[in-house]
Amino acid sequence: MDVNAYIDSGILELYVAGALSEKENEAVYALIQEHPEILQEVLAIESAVLKLTAAASPAEAKSVWEKVKSEIHEAPKETESPKVITLKKAKYNWVTYTGWAASIVLAAGLLWTLNQNRTLKTDIKTAETQQSELELQIEKSRNNLEETQTLLSVLRDAEIKQVPLEGQGDFTNTYAKVYWDKDQQRVFIDAQGLPDPPRGKVYQVWSLKLSPLTPTSLGTIAQFDQDANKIFELPNPNDSEAFGITLEPAGGSETPTMEQLYTLGVVKAS
Incomplete structure (x- = not known):
């Protein structure tokens, strides 16, 4: 298997985003267990999502406001005729902040989906273990019942x-x-x-x-x-x-x- 080609295919990004089917998730998970390079790439993608979330900070808004204030001239004195104050259009507009907000929502959604997928896998494994234990208990009870019936038949048999x-x-x-x-x-x-x-x-x-x-x-x-x-x-x-x-x-x-x-x-x- 060409690990580098697999990493470049983009499927790992879809895996982190929770956009794959259950069967595809299982296949990726199996490869993660087998190839450390793929595991490292998944961790890198998750880290990038976290950095994206952290980048959307109120500090951006503050810097924009400072740029706006720098364009405002001092107010005119009473003897002077009023000056027309010209404001330059801010470099960052509401569309920019909307984009950051969407990024935050997307990042949170990706992390939540990834966590849900892992929780689901854990729940499935737990359920399978509990089912196996229950089957063993049922088999043991069945064997004990058969043994008890055999002993009772022996004890009650006049020929014994x-x-x-x-x-x-x-x-x-x-x-x-x-x-x-x-x-x-x-x-x-x-x-x-x-x-x-x-x-x-x-x-x-x-x-x-x-x-x-x-x-x-x-x-x-x-x-x-x-x-x-x-x-x-x-x-x-x-x-x-x-x-x-x-x-x-x-x-x-x-x-x-x-x-x-x-x-x-x-x-x-x-």
């Missing part, structure tokens, strides 16, 4: 096995509950009775076979402290006989740390 997990060892004051949906091969862990894990630690859920004792990891509970209802879904394709929850290093462990076994519960025979 409920397995209470009691506190173990040094953690007797903790508890949890497993809702096992065998048809869908998944479990819902109600971990409301567990404290937030320490920094760098996570809870890990285990499916257990009792004879011989064989633990299988169902996964870790991620973002435990960020979930308000403390209900987590994990896959479980196993023929589980018991469930346990241990505290493990972030990322989980291959085998459960028995010293950190928080809760344990056996599946009752149907």
